[in-house]
Amino acid sequence: MKLFIDIGGTHLRSELQMPSGVISDSVSSQEHDLISFIEKKLELYPFITFIGISYAGQIYKGEILSAPNIALKEPKIKEYFESRYDLRLEIDNDLNCAAMAEADYFKSDSLLALYVGTGIGSAFIDEGRLIRGSKNMAFEIGHIPYKQTSLRCGCGKTNCLELYASASGLQKWMEHLKMPILSFSELENSKNKQKRGIALDFKEALLFATATLITLTNPKIIVFGGGVIEHNPQIVEYLKENIEGQAFSGSLCGLNFYISSLENGAMSGAKLLEENIYE
Ligand SMILES: [Zn+2]
Incomplete structure (x- = not known):
């Protein structure tokens, strides 16, 4: 199972990919904290092995350095989840994710x-x-x-x-x-x-x-x-x-x-993070 997240100043959107299909979710990013949101998903779906996150803020090596439009609880998000759960987490800036998805779309x-x-x-x-x-x-x-x-x-x-x-x-x-x-x-x-x-x-x-x-x-x-x-x-x-x-x-x-012809470029980019094409 894989969990993909796109979080901006307004929405926290997620897609959970399972063998049986995809579960999509959208909540307010002002009312929901990202860490608690992921922890709840992991409680419900403990077999998640990869999490890809597109984040509207400044990200460096799995750490959130700043986020002008989102409240922040735990900056070292990659370390936080990878040390507590048996999974891999990749996070990148939302526009980096969107550009990856657009470049993929336009070849x-x-x-x-x-x-x-x-x-x-x-x-x-x-x-x-x-x-x-x-x-x-x-x-x-x-x-x-x-x-x-x-x-x-x-x-x-x-x-x-x-x-x-x-x-x-x-x-x-x-x-x-x-x-x-x-x-x-x-x-x-x-x-x-x-x-x-x-x-x-x-x-x-x-x-x-x-x-x-x-x-x-x-x-x-x-x-x-x-x-x-x-x-x-x-x-x-x-x-x-x-x-x-x-x-x-x-x-x-x-x-x-x-x-853009993509329904959600940032979310599409979050899905590309697993392959590390633009490392
Ligand atoms: Zn500014």
């Missing part, structure tokens, strides 16, 4: 994944290798300095791009301006100028992130995913229409834009 060796959900994240595969950085934190696009605000990011800073181009950022702006909480499309189509302004700030920040990443990485494919993109594919049309003049023109030559 591409040069791909940039940019996902917008609760947070915003990116990962880059070049010549078939995932570019990780020394502590597996490369391409943390959400936390690059963008504009100074009176809001605070989950990472502690007040100027992160994620404060503009993410679902959590949109929510922070609506709360700050004492507005009712609306969806992105409700903001975008509102008659109210201030509400439309939040959506426009979001799109401009995402365009900046997209242009910056394309200029830095020069991929063959850029693929957009995550809940906000899934529900608002028009955002990618906006990016395509406005990318010229933003990204370095040479990097745009031959570049293909896609919206």
Whole structure:
């Protein structure tokens, strides 16, 4: 039996693979702690031999270094479970997982994944290798300095791009301006100028992130995913229409834009962790 988990700032999703089929589960990641969630699964299904986790945070060698959008109980999660149970556990950053799954889907060796959900994240595969950085934190696009605000990011800073181009950022702006909480499309189509302004700030920040990443990485494919993109594919049309003049023109030559076709790229990537292709 194998257990696969995708945990972000909003959902904790799991898939238990058994000889008789798959059991899927989805709970709130704000109300459920990851360690207790896995322990309960192991109590019910003691024959789990592999756990693959896609995690919306900074991961290095089986340890959670930080998690701006998730409450954290036990950072050394790999050691915690492998020392207590007869199983193997692999965990990686959610965008790394998503990029692995997208590269697998597109059969591409040069791909940039940019996902917008609760947070915003990116990962880059070049010549078939995932570019990780020394502590597996490369391409943390959400936390690059963008504009100074009176809001605070989950990472502690007040100027992160994620404060503009993410679902959590949109929510922070609506709360700050004492507005009712609306969806992105409700903001975008509102008659109210201030509400439309939040959506426009979001799109401009995402365009900046997209242009910056394309200029830095020069991929063959850029693929957009995550809940906000899934529900608002028009955002990618906006990016395509406005990318010229933003990204370095040479990097745009031959570049293909896609919206993810995967139901859950991060979860698909969690399933690839067992093979260690992108070690
Ligand atoms: Zn931040």
